[in-house]
Amino acid sequence: MNKTIRHYLADFKQLQNIKKDDWFSKQRQSAFNIFQESGFPSTRKENWKYTDVKPITKKLFSNITNSNVVISDNEIDAILFKELECIELVFVNGAYSEKYSNIKNLPNKLTIRNMANAFVNDEDFLKKHLSQYVNDDSSSFVTLNTAFIQDGVYINVPSDLTLERPISITYISKDNSNIFATHPRNLIFMGENSKATIIENYIGIDDANYFTNAVTETSLSQGASLKHYKIQQESSNAFHIGSLNTSQNKDSRFESHSISIGGALVRNDINARLNKEGAEIMMNGLYMTDNAQHIDNHTRVDHFKPYTQSNQNYRGVLNGKSRGVFNGKVVVHPQAQKIEAYQNNANLLLSDDAEIDTKPELEIYADDVKCNHGATIGQLDNDMLFYLRSRAIDEQTARSLLTYAFADEIINNISFQSIKNKLEHLIIGRLPDSSLIREYV
Amino acid sequence: MLHIKDLYTAVDNKKILEGLNLSVNVGEVHAIMGPNGSGKSTLANILAGKEGYNITQGSVSYENENLLELSPEERARKGVFLAFQYPVEIPGVNNIYLLKAALNAIRKHQGKPELDAMEFMNLVKGKMKLVQMNKDLLSRSVNEGFSGGEKKRNEIFQMAILEPKLAILDETDSGLDIDALKIVAEGVNSLRNKNRAFILVTHYQRLLNYIKPDHVHVLSKGKIVRSGGPELALELEEKGYDWIN
Ligand SMILES: Nc1ncnc2c1ncn2[C@@H]1O[C@H](COP(=O)(O)OP(=O)(O)O)[C@@H](O)[C@H]1O
Ligand SMILES: [Mg+2]
Secondary structure (H helix, E strand, O other), X not given: XXXXXXXXXXXXXXXXXXXXXXXXXXXXXXXXXXXXXXXXXXXXXXXXXXXXXXXXXXXXXXXXXXXXXXXXXXXXXXXXXXXXXXXXXXEXXXXXXXXXXXXXXXXXXXXXXXXXXXHHHOHHHHHHHOOOOOOOOOOHHHXXXXXXXXXXXXXXXXXXXXXXXXXEEEEEEOOXXXXXXXOOEEEEEEOOOOEEEEEXXXXXXXXXXXXXXXXXXXXXXXXXXXXXXXXXXXXXXXEEEEEEEEEEOOOOEEEEEEEEOOOOEEEEEEEEEEOOOOOXXXXXXXXEEOXXXXXXXXXXXXXXXXXXXXXXXXXXXXXXXXXXXEEEEEEEOOOOOOOEEEEEEEEEEOOOOOEEEEEEEEEEOOOOOEEEEEEEEEOOOHHHHHHHHOOOOOHHHXXXXXXXXXXXXXXXXXXXXXXXXXXXXXXXXXXXXXXXXOOOO | OEEEEEEEEEEOOEEEEEEEEEEEOOOOEEEEEOOOOOOHHHHHHHHHOOOOOEEEEEEEEEOOEEHHHOOHHHHHHOOEEEEOOOOOOEEEEEHHHHHHHHHHHHHHHOOOOOOOHHHHHHHHHHHHHHHOOOHHHOOOEEOOOOOHHHHHHHHHXXXXXXXXXXXXXXXXXXXXXXXXXXXXXXXXXXXXXXXXEXXXXXXXXXXXXXXXXXXXXXXXXXXXXXXEOHHHHHHHHHHOHHHHO
16 A cells, blocks of 8 residues: 555544444445545546646645634635625535535525535435535546545525526635645535536645645536536645536536636536436637646536436636647437537647647437537637737737737636626736736736 | 838748838838739738738838837837728628727826816717718727718728828728819828828829828839839829830
8 A cells, every 4th residue: 555545544544433423434435445445546548648646645744724714804805706705615635614605594495504614414415415526536536525524515495496696616725834635515406497606626725735636526407508617716726626416307408617717726527417308508618828837628418318408518727838739529328319519629828838738528328419629729820810910019918918808708608797807807817918908808 | 100121021931021211201101003913902911910911031120129029019019000901791790899999098108197088079079970881880890881981981991090100001092983083182191190100002192182292113024113103193193004014
């Protein structure tokens, strides 16, 4: 057994000792057993070919986190989407913070609780549903998460409820005295014909050194509709491995927007299961990397039934010596006739040292389907640059404007205006020479 | 104002301009005519500062400065304007924001105060009438989804707002129906004054029915092979480009 696994084992034993009588301990144990057996994935595994997780597995993260760090009001104001008047759940270094959260005055029958609390209050539901919608339950990181679940969010939206206020889930990491790991776990259950908007926001403060290993499971009943935003802005030293899993019933609609700009080494997985006729998923994604960042986006869609649809559109902007990966796999199962599956990945390389590996994959076992996929890698267009410069715009500004325009195509797919505005500000802040273009956009 | 002397250029070892000479004085309108492939757009692009051309010999001075040493944006700020033959579509960059940024960059260079949003919109309204620009086009991305004619009109609209000292129009007339052609011509004529010069690059004589040039030059195989007054354009129209060879 290697040193890291031994380290996790020691932590795990301690955890099992504390939570001996927990109904969940059996599940933890079997998850940990799988993890211990398989260890961390190497780049020999097809799914991890372009992402070497050694930087994560070399480090011994503490499982004990400091939930008492002070987050200043200024920091909180900059982080939270205050103007959206969200139902707010805030976690500090993995633990639920009542102080910054606001889950009062919820509509009837809507359940929103932090996971630690749900383990006590919603035992029956969790027993039945937790880990049921994880599509790749042999993944090392998912099993590690299951073994170490400390907190997270449980949401149960009752049938026919249209929730107007977005639910915002924010994981803040801030602690410079500790190298630590958190394993946030979210379970979102959408009743028949219910509608909701959920924002998952991962953010680091002060270049903290930590590892976020997050898992979100969602289940959409017939006719349900979920708009999901993931905003990944971890600290520049942080590692982030996160998976979003969907399990979709008849005529349900999932809209995923993934904006990934932070972190040193990042992997975002989306596993979508279109289980019944008429289920539909849209995946919209933007990754922006600089310096030595590495961001890997993996999507997998399973079309199990006829008349299901998936539509993916991902864009990457890569600068410095950074590296991006896009690997999108669509599997059309034998009975799944009349499905539509589209996938597009466009990348803009801003420096000679930046690198992108893009690999769209289609596996089709049905014959009456509409599928297409495409990937492009390019630099800023010289004719566009010249046009702008011939209109008196200096070169740096022109470059910055065109880069912004490229990224904004993804943000423009967001229909929620105030989220869109907020994200536009966020990505402008990440552009080279962003100050030059603020007034134009 | 502009003096091009013995200019030779090549792209990837292919010679395009081969000893071109041209002088344009302030207040003048010059028409440059020539068959396809004779180097008209190359000349226009070089004047505006497009990269990728290898200038092997010759010089270009503009208001007593070495034009070739200036970046495209410096040239634009000093009053050079190119109306493109094929204006590029720029998704995501707003037409009107670009124009405001362009105008303010030029004004800043001239030491004038920047226009605020109100002043700018008033200016825009006036100039839009001049070229009968559809208002919807203003708020769209630069040239995105514009028809061929709308793109050309947008170029003239930009020119009208930016008020350049030297305007180079590269086949702005091509592909326009007669009504659009008249609008473009009126736009040019209304801007014509003693402080401004025009170079009208055109393939057909048609445009010159509406804009009367002071000088007409025929470009062939990379150099000016004949110069004259407006009557040269008519002669060319009658006899065709074969006549000059
Ligand atoms: N970027 C380029 N690379 C290679 N050849 C070019 C390039 N630009 C122009 N040319 C060639 O130079 C010649 C002149 O082109 P151009 O200036 O566009 O002519 P015109 O505008 O008079 O039709 C043509 O033969 C054209 O193919
Ligand atoms: Mg041409």
